[in-house]
Amino acid sequence: MKKKNITIYDIAKVANVSPTTVSRVLTGNPLVKESTRKRVLEKMEELEFTPNEAARSLTKKQTNMIGFILPDITNPFFSQTYIGVERKAFEQGYTILLRNSMNSREMESAHLREFVERRVECIVFMGGRINKSEPTEEEIVEMKEVMKRVPLIMVNGQMEGVDCHTIRTDEEEGMRSIIHHLVSLGHKDISLIGGEEGVSTADIKAKAFQEELENNNLEFHNEWQIYSGFGIDDGRVAMKRLLTNKKLPTAIVGINDMVIYGALKECREHKVSIDHFSFVGYDDIFPSDIVHPSLTTVNHNYEVLTSEIIEVIKKIIEKKDTEKEILIDTKLIIRESSFENNQGK
């Protein structure tokens, strides 16, 4: 256990070359005679040498690490995004540092600080403060401080006054396509459940929802839009409250898939037939195609999204020009949960 760490100096000694030459074979410098390269490699094998990345980072002033902050990796929306980025980063030789913030400001700060200290080349940020319509002054200031030292990419979020790279999927258009779909199925009474005022992903969708109802000359019922949160239980709560209305909608749109899972569960537990409602979610997360009924929802185009993220990362690191704002088309996925309105007048 007291085994001395072996370094390029040790290799140099046993291979009868200078440390520089060892370093050269390490970095793949072609100006090394084949025979000596071979000898060095052999010795490295023999002594079980492994280069020390910390030392390398120190001299090269680059770490090949990318920081990735998201609220909760157990949420399929984030894990589906993360894994695409990780795979593509791996192919490019980058290493990702993943951190879950649980939407906590303190954890976000801690992770940001660590990323700066570890000198990540770039930070990808999802959720939390960048989705608040009114982040605190400290949150903004902190982001600006971080940005002075490392480039920042916000995914599906933004912050007033923080001028960084932005990649987002078109949630507004996504919501419009939902309404369009429901209208084409003959629905006139449409509800929106879940979300939270002041969180951008909810605000954007709610605004588009209302506007698109209007465009279709449909009435917006205030009591049919129920903010409750983003989780499964929040969906149950919303559904419960929705069901207290005298008049009920024929279609229910969720701020995301999760709340619809909750709504369906609530219906079942209270013997409310789910056949009375068309349900539409948002995100197209993992279980949405296997739940019953399978869920009509909006897919974020994860493949394109993650590709764009990597592209921007690459360009930032290679100091090439990039668009500051990227908008990605979403696509409506039609499944069993939405069907023709047969309660028509």
Added chain:
Amino acid sequence: MKKKNITIYDIAKVANVSPTTVSRVLTGNPLVKESTRKRVLEKMEELEFTPNEAARSLTKKQTNMIGFILPDITNPFFSQTYIGVERKAFEQGYTILLRNSMNSREMESAHLREFVERRVECIVFMGGRINKSEPTEEEIVEMKEVMKRVPLIMVNGQMEGVDCHTIRTDEEEGMRSIIHHLVSLGHKDISLIGGEEGVSTADIKAKAFQEELENNNLEFHNEWQIYSGFGIDDGRVAMKRLLTNKKLPTAIVGINDMVIYGALKECREHKVSIDHFSFVGYDDIFPSDIVHPSLTTVNHNYEVLTSEIIEVIKKIIEKKDTEKEILIDTKLIIRESSFENNQGK
């Protein structure tokens, strides 16, 4: 952008102290006069100094990083395990490097290599080669090589001849509890679907399954045990094949929750009433309590599992003694999908 990296030397200069003193306030050394400490801290603030973790790691010969390899973070079984470990590691001041292997030997190797180069303090390994009943010689050798340089913890797996720390949930007992549960509901005809021969998690369960049938004087029908894989589609395939039998079981156990999702889907698409079968899964992953019917399954006791992982990590790093093998109790979660057998003779 050409801003020079500012170091403790810069701070030292403007604060009229030596770099050593700056380092002292950085490490929280108490032997610094309060007034100078304050002055130094002020200057650090002013110049926006952030310590360089690479340099620190280099001299301290410790990185506070832990490598974590798992097959696929989008699989809730893994993300539920991972997030618990990440949170607890964070509380202890450790940083986790997550890598998805997709069960590919090449990716596992690449990740292992990177972990060694980055000098992680410990590696947690799940899935892939450590679940094969017959790993290749290279896979074994590689693991041993890695173990010479960094401690290894295998979670729910092991490798012949690789003497490392092992933490696993009691899959054998978990399967026995399933059979026990089904028998108590009056089931005599029980099927096992999914999994793959040669993968430990399947082998262990299949063995316990057969033994426990025998213990209960139930007949094991070879044609009712169907290996097909671990995914949703594999569950569909298995169910399809199961349905071709003349005589059908009354209860169907899945090698995991995923295959049951698939089996349910297959039934629905082919108008086979799911009320004919009790279904039991394994893992208790995220959607199992919200799918319909909610799934009876075995929970791995994630809280305990992740706590044990962290405990072992801590003890390894602090060079304290630990049990080499830890076995964790699982718990049967009974939900809607399993019910009394009413086709009784």
Added chain:
DNA sequence: TTGTATGCGTTATCAC
């Protein structure tokens, strides 16, 4: 094609 000297930004070991 190879070697020497130096720097990267900390911490640790002494000495004062």
Added chain:
DNA sequence: GTGATAACGCATACAA
């Protein structure tokens, strides 16, 4: 309490 000085392990500029 504080400060020189030497590691830590590699890469790079410059020589040879």
